[in-house]
Amino acid sequence: MNIKDMARTCQWETLLEGADANAITSAYTSDLLSDVMANAHDADLLITIQAHNNTVAVASLAGIKAIVVCNDRTVPDDTLASAQKEQIAVYRTQTNQFETSCAVGKLLQS
Amino acid sequence: MNRLPDLSPEKSPLTLVEVIYSTTIREVMSTDPITVERNTPMSTVQHLMRDHGVSGLPIAEEGRLFGIVSVQDLIEALQQGKLNVPVSTCMTERVVTLEEDMPLSMAISTFSKYRFGRFPVLNAAQRLTGIISVRDINVTLVNRLLQQVSKFESMLDNEVTPGLELNRVFHTRQHDFENGGKASTTIKKHLVDHHVDRSLVKRIAIASYELEMNQVVHSIGGTISYRITPDAVEILVQDRGPGIENVDLALTEGFTTANEWIKSLGFGAGLGLPNAKRVSDEFFIHSEPNVGTTVKVVIHLDKKQKENAT
Numbered sequence: 001m002n003i004k005d006m007a008r009t010c011q012w013e014t015l016l017e018g019a020d021a022n023a024i025t026s027a028y029t030s031d032l033l034s035d036v037m038a039n040a041h042d043a044d045l046l047i048t049i050q051a052h053n054n055t056v057a058v059a060s061l062a063g064i065k066a067i068v069v070c071n072d073r074t075v076p077d078d079t080l081a082s083a084q085k086e087q088i089a090v091y092r093t094q095t096n097q098f099e100t101s102c103a104v105g106k107l108l109q110s
Numbered sequence: 111m112n113r114l115p116d117l118s119p120e121k122s123p124l125t126l127v128e129v130i131y132s133t134t135i136r137e138v139m140s141t142d143p144i145t146v147e148r149n150t151p152m153s154t155v156q157h158l159m160r161d162h163g164v165s166g167l168p169i170a171e172e173g174r175l176f177g178i179v180s181v182q183d184l185i186e187a188l189q190q191g192k193l194n195v196p197v198s199t200c201m202t203e204r205v206v207t208l209e210e211d212m213p214l215s216m217a218i219s220t221f222s223k224y225r226f227g228r229f230p231v232l233n234a235a236q237r238l239t240g241i242i243s244v245r246d247i248n249v250t251l252v253n254r255l256l257q258q259v260s261k262f263e264s265m266l267d268n269e270v271t272p273g274l275e276l277n278r279v280f281h282t283r284q285h286d287f288e289n290g291g292k293a294s295t296t297i298k299k300h301l302v303d304h305h306v307d308r309s310l311v312k313r314i315a316i317a318s319y320e321l322e323m324n325q326v327v328h329s330i331g332g333t334i335s336y337r338i339t340p341d342a343v344e345i346l347v348q349d350r351g352p353g354i355e356n357v358d359l360a361l362t363e364g365f366t367t368a369n370e371w372i373k374s375l376g377f378g379a380g381l382g383l384p385n386a387k388r389v390s391d392e393f394f395i396h397s398e399p400n401v402g403t404t405v406k407v408v409i410h411l412d413k414k415q416k417e418n419a420t
Contacts, residue, residue, distance in 0.1 A: 033323075034381035037316050038388075050376040054323070057291025061298055061315040063308075078288070086295070 001107055003045070003066050007091050010103050012068060016080050018089025022065045025108070029101045033058045040064060047100050051075040053082050060086040068104075070097045124281055124331065127350065129254045135217050136210040138250045139231045139240035145170040146179070148198035152187045155179055155197050166241075168230045169201050173237035175230055177201035207232050210239060214250070217242055274304040276338040282325040282349075287375060290326040293334045294318040300338070310411060313389040314343050317407045320386040321347045327368060327377050329403065342391075345407045354397035361387060361395075 003018040028043035030036050031050050040046065040062045048055060051069045056079060059067055066089040069075055075090060083090045093100055144158060145168050155167060159181060169177045179201040187193060187200050208217055208229045220229060221244060231240040265278065280293035298315045306314075318334070325332050325347060332349030354360045361383050368378020383405075387393045392408035 031376055032379050032381075033376035034320065034379050034385055037319060038381060038385045048376075052287065052375065054287055054290055054375065054377075057295055058319065060295055061291070061312075061319050063312070 003089055006045075006104070006107055007089075009107060010093065010100070012091035012093045014089075015069075015075055015092055016083050016088075016090040018066050019087070022089065024066065024104075027101070027104050027108070028064075029097050031097070036062060036064075045104065047097055047104065049073055049097065051079060053079050055079070056082040056086055056088060059083075059088050065089065066091065068093055068100055070095060070100050124333070124350075125258045126255070128333075129251065129258065130215040130218060131213050133214040133250065133254065134210065135208050135212050135214060135231055135242060136240070138214055138217065138246050139210070139242040140246055141240045143168055143230075143238070143241040145238065146197055147171050148176055149196045151194050152184065152197055152200060153193040156184055156188075156193065159184065166226075166228045167197075168205075168238055168241060169197055170230075170238045173239075175205065175207065175232065175236075175238045177203045178205045178228075178230060180227070205230060208242060209234070214247065217247060221247070274301075274306070274338060274340060276300060276336060279333050279335045280322075281331070281333055282322060282329075283331045284326070284329065286326055290323055291319060293336075294322050297336055297338075297343075301343075306411065310409065314345075314409050316389045317386040317409065318345055320382040321345060321405055321407065323377060324382045324386075325349050327372050327382075332402070340411065342408050342410045345405075345409075347403075347405045349402045349404075351400055351402045353399040353401055354403055355399055357395055357397050360397075 001024055003022040003024050006024055007014055022044070024044045026043045027045035027047055028036060028040040029047040031048050033050065033054060036046060036058050042063070044065045046059055046064045046067045047070065048067065049070050051073050055067060067083070069090065069092045072092060072094045075092060080090060095103070144162055144164065146155060146158065148169055148171065158167060159165065165181045167179050168175055169179060176198070179197050183200045183202070187195070192200070206220065206224055206226065206229055208220060208231050210231055210233050217229070228241055228243040230238055231242055233239045294315055297318055298311055301311045301314060322334055325334070329349035330351050332347065335346040337344040359365050363384045364380040366378045366380035372378040386407060389409070390407040391410045394406040395403070397403040
């Protein structure tokens, strides 16, 4: 499923638009960046409450194409600037990590 | 009189700190100093000082140091008409000395502490091997700093290297989360641009990022050096302290000394070093409390990889 369609269906707020071509086939949920580094493997989407520059750095290093920031957390401008540079899409949702993961899981299974 | 600046590690630029801590007195001192024996008359001392333009002479016999005689001592001898007496009666016997293996920083602090213009340098066997003056230090510092400046300038020029091979040094500062990950991201891009296999890039990125963030989170700052050859990627991280009390414990998954603030940023779960070690082909760590930690990681680029890489 492409990331734009997923964001629209889940009603995420778009902070930084992803490319149409960015297909999401798997996701990883974690707030621990070392854990993301070690275990996110081939995930395309990161579901997290961590919204700072290092989240972008980890996503970039781990090959993650999009980040969903949960619980309506604030995303600093410099983080969005970094994400733009790394070509990583950033979305925000009011739901928590569990609810967001369930929604993404349903979409990926259907 | 101008005073030497405060060269303590906390207050100096990292480049300078590296120079004064990594350079030994042996590399700075003048070797084969002109010496005189104990029974040499002061008149000879006067001639030697004038002919060689030195303001102090060590008194030594077969490498054993007995004292030092300065221009000041010579003037006093002149005033008292004692030019024919042996130097041993005019010399300073309790000499402050330095040792060859000490870092340059030690010489600088010794010069700040005492008002002498030079210090004799001894080797491990306590034999006189050189003499160090403020001039020696100035010449070395200027040379080393010029080398560093040239290195930085060439780094700026060579942001884009044509081939896979690369040597690059990055600096980290304590709790500088803003720039944390910059080194790893830059290196990852370089590897991807040169078609290094994705799974290898991933492993290198993990090791690099964990070590980089360890420096940002735990150390007072340091350097990360990358050496990329067609055979391997070598990452050398060195920090200036505080060092790890128990390295085995630090390599245990889940062990952490991070505070709550650091944990709230998603770090400090005690996974860093174990993660870095797990993805590395070679892993070496040395740490000394109050001195610092050095980690060297090597990840081999296999044969198939070498064929792909351009």
